[in-house]
Amino acid sequence: MPNAPKWIFDVAERLLPKLPLMEVAHLELLSPSVRKIRFSGDFRNLNYKVGSYIDFRVGEKEVRRYTASYADNKNGILELIVHLHGEGSGSKFMKNLKVGDKVDNNQPRTYRYYDESAEKLVIFGDETSLGLARSFLPVLKKNNQKFKFIFELDDENKAIPELLGLENCIVFPKKGSFRKEEWVSELPIIKTLDWQEANFVLTGNVKSAQTFRRVIKAKTNGNVYLHGYWLEGKNGL
Ligand SMILES: Cc1cc2nc3c(=O)[nH]c(=O)nc-3n(C[C@H](O)[C@H](O)[C@H](O)COP(=O)(O)OP(=O)(O)OC[C@H]3O[C@@H](n4cnc5c(N)ncnc54)[C@H](O)[C@@H]3O)c2cc1C
Helix, strand or coil: CCECCHHHHHHHHHHCCECCCEEEEEEEEEECCEEEEEEECCCCCCCCCCCEEEEEEEECCEEEEEECCEEECCCCEEEEEEECCCCCHHHHHHHHCCCCCEECCECCEECCCCCCCCCEEEEEECHHHHHHHHHHHHHHHHCCCEEEEEEEECHHHCCHHHHCCCCCEEEEECCCHHHCHHHHHCCHHHHCHHHCCCEEEECCEHHHHHHHHHHHHHHCCCEEEECCCECCCCCCC
């Protein structure tokens, strides 16, 4: 529920398990529109897994969801990778954070995107999915799974996957190609037999993810987990 009366969020905040205060420790612009934010705090009891997200109270009546891209419980570190896409409350909140700011949050919750038993995984998304991809990388490597990251990104962000150390990445310009079924059908990941049985995790823009899912369903035997992170004209998801 991204928007609701203030009292509903007040009650939810009191009832859900809390995180100790998080303090902004470091900020890094990976491009003019993508920011890495490092928080420090007492995260010994942090419940962190692939797909963990935090609901940030970005206004009295607004909550926006962001993925924890990395966490180190012992050393008290938690990171996000955020898309500063415009004047939305979440984007503005993340843009205005300064080193030393303190943020009060509930414990992360987790979407179960990750299937440890899958032999091959394909993770697709855009700028909003970079944090999820970053959280996937160490476990995929540790468990010797075959994986590919596929992104659609604005030109100014095309170098970010490499900056984040993401391997096996293919980056496409965000120019509407993932809205065209015929174009998606021609992607090597769809055409080669190698990835026919893969697990596909589709996030980022709703319309792109839905188009990709239609093609996967029609042309492969893969399993799909779709979770759109944003949709044109819609506040929060
Ligand atoms: C489980 C989950 C995890 C997420 N993790 C991350 C994350 O780690 N990093 C991250 O950056 N985002 C992440 N998102 C996406 C983020 O919550 C949305 O982009 C959210 O809409 C941003 O809120 P806002 O207040 O800035 O904009 P809103 O008020 O929600 O929207 C204002 C306008 O901006 C548009 N808009 C929203 N997001 C984008 C965008 N990315 N690009 C272009 N236009 C946009 C909307 O369509 C709307 O027209 C996640 C979402 C979910 C559901």
